[in-house]
Amino acid sequence: MKNTETTHLDSLNRASQQSYKLTAALVLFFLVFIVNTTLAQSTVEDRIKQVENGLTENIQISDSAPFNLLERMKHFKVQGLSIAVIKDYKVDFAKGYGFADTEKKIRVSDKTLFQAASISKSLNSLAILKLFKDRDLDVYADINTYLKSWKFPYDSISKGKKINMANLLSHTAGLNVHGFGGYEAGKPLPSVIQILNGESPANSDAVRSLFVPGTRQEYSGGGTTISQLVLTDITGEKYESYLREQVLKPLGMLSSTFAQPPLGVREKLLSAGYDGDGKEVKGKYHIYPEQAAAGLWTNPSDLAKYIIETQLAYQGKSAKVLDQQTTKLRLSPYMNKNGAAFGVFVEDYNGVKYFGHGAGNAGFTGGYYGSFEGGNGLIIMVNSDNGEIIQELINSISTVYGFKGLSKTKKVTLAEVPEQDLNSYPGNYQLTPQLVLTVSREGKKVFVQATGQPRIEAFAESSNKFFFKTIQASMEFVKDQHGLIKEMIFIQGQTIHAKKL
Known part of the structure; x- marks a missing residue:
């Protein structure tokens, strides 16, 4: 016979759990509804203003106010930048700031137009996968099967394992x-062959094996x-022509080009590049014959078209370049859940997934994110070697638009450190x-x-712990039994017990 009291309690628990799930679902619905309603009620001009005045560092002191975009550009010696924000599969706004x-x-x-640098790899992967799909070629075959003008020189390091196109596109x-x-x-x-062989006038090393293909990224x-x-080699066409x-x-990226140098583009449309001190790159910008890796000239508005098409193709709603099956292959990390897929990097923030890529050429930095679901994204292009402003802008955009996971801002409250402790910390510590x-x-x-590095400020999160x-580092001062500082525990990737000298 069943224990009726237990059965009754089980029923109440199940009813309570169902009620809780319903309540949680309603709460989530209304939170999403409030965010979406707020965005819908605000104008584009409102959102632009909020983005421009909402820049935050990754570590933000609780009582500190967000930064203004133009002020941060001046702080970082950034001459110019351009951004675009995608909402519901459409460009919500695109705007440029400062000087090209x-x-x-x-x-x-x-x-x-800015140099897209390594973002070029994302468009290159589209071209490669389209070529292999159209000609029924195998992305998992030895690359030497398709190379004609040059063959990769395998040696003992690869241990007999061959490199395939999937490896090349996923950095494996x-x-x-x-x-x-x-x-x-x-x-x-x-x-290109001189580049791959490291022969003059190439200024980079020969491309050779470091470890066995397919074992890590x-x-x-x-x-x-x-x-x-x-x-x-396969098409017999110039790379920029095929792309x-x-x-x-x-x-529809009609303003963009892989031509190096960018012939046929009006000079006033090309941004010059600048170093971290705001000084112009000699000759205004560098030329990159490594077109697939770094050769694209584009702007955020054009890149938004690529992101939106990728999102729609992933949903099976468009196939301007790749179909749904090939797009899903392209966005699937080759080795790990998070990491390099084909020409993109995939990041998963508690179920909200993004594809994207960063950028860095001489005088140019940038990056983009596109969501797997919902049609959201952002693109930031900067004509400076200093890319610190990029994450601050991402923090602002993702906060204004509710892009989950992209803001890295963490608010902290500073601690009051006793005078006695402040007097005991100064000195030299052997790292x-x-x-x-x-x-x-x-x-x-x-x-x-x-040693040999600039001085930086440390902020107290407790009387003896600083960030x-x-x-991305922290330090903690440790006292001995007599209350004297005996060491500092310094954490930056690894933990170091540094004795006080």
């Missing part, structure tokens, strides 16, 4: 040459450059045999300076 060319007083507009080929420096305007340009612009040669006809035109960390104070402020706003 300070010498010629040309301001950035939403039409100004075990190859070297992370990125490229480009070439000053007017300087001799190497051929290691970013390699060199590997992407091999994929460029595969494409031209223009088979990718850029179908996407490594070659590296000493010097701690000093000015009034209530604490500073640290590692930094400009680097």
Whole structure:
């Protein structure tokens, strides 16, 4: 016979759980409804203003106010930048700020072209997968099957395992040459084969094996450059021509080009590049014959078309370049749940997934995110080597638009450190045999300076624990039995017990 009391309690528990789930679902519904209603009621101008005045660092002191975009551009010595925000599969706004060319007083507009740098790899992957799909080629076959003008020189490092196109596109080929420096305007340009062999006038190392293909992920612009040669060997066409006809035109990216140098583009549409001090790159920008890895000239408005088409293709609602099946393959990380897929990196924030890629050429930085679901995204392009403003802008955009997971801002409350402790912390701490960390104070402020590095401020989260706003690190002071400081525990990727000298 059943225990009726237990049965009754079970029923109540189940009813309670169902009620809780219903309540939670209603709460979630109304929260989403409130966010969406707020966005719908605000105008585009309202949202732009909020984005422009909502920049935050990743570590934000609780009582500190957000930054203004133009103020942060001046702080970081950024001459110009351009952004676009995608909402519900449409560009909500696109806008440029500052100068594309300070010498010629040309301001950035939403039409100004920037070097997309490594974002080029995303468009390259579209081209490669379309080529292989159209010609029924195997992305898992040995790349030497398709290379004609040059063959990859396998050696003992690869241990007999062959590199395939999937490896090249997902940075799992075990190859070297992370990125490229480009070439000053007017300087001799190497051929792709000279680049792959590291032969003059190439300014990068030969592209060779570092470890067995397919065993781990290691970013390699060199590997992407091999994929460029595969494409031209198979098609017999110039790389920029194939990309223009088979990718850029179908996407509607009519302002963009892979031509290096960007011939045929009006000069006033091209942004100059600037170093971290705001000084113009010699010749205004570098030339990149490594087109697949770094050669795209574009703007956020054009890149938004690529992101939206990728999102629609993933849903099976469009196929301007790739169909749904191939798009899903392209957005599937090759080795891990998060990580490199084909020409993109995938990030999962508690079930909200994004594809994206960062950018960094001489004088240019940037990045983009596109959501797997919902049709949301953002693109930021900066004509500076200093890309610190990018995450601050992402923090602002994602907060205003409710893009879950993209804001990295963490609010912290500073602790009051007793005067006695503040007096005991200054001194030298031995981090490594070659590296000493010097701690000093000015009034209530604490500073640290590692050997040969600039001094930075440390912020107190407790009387003996400090964090930094400009680097991902923390330090904790440890006292001995007599109350004297005996060591500092410094954490930056690894934990170091640094004795006080």
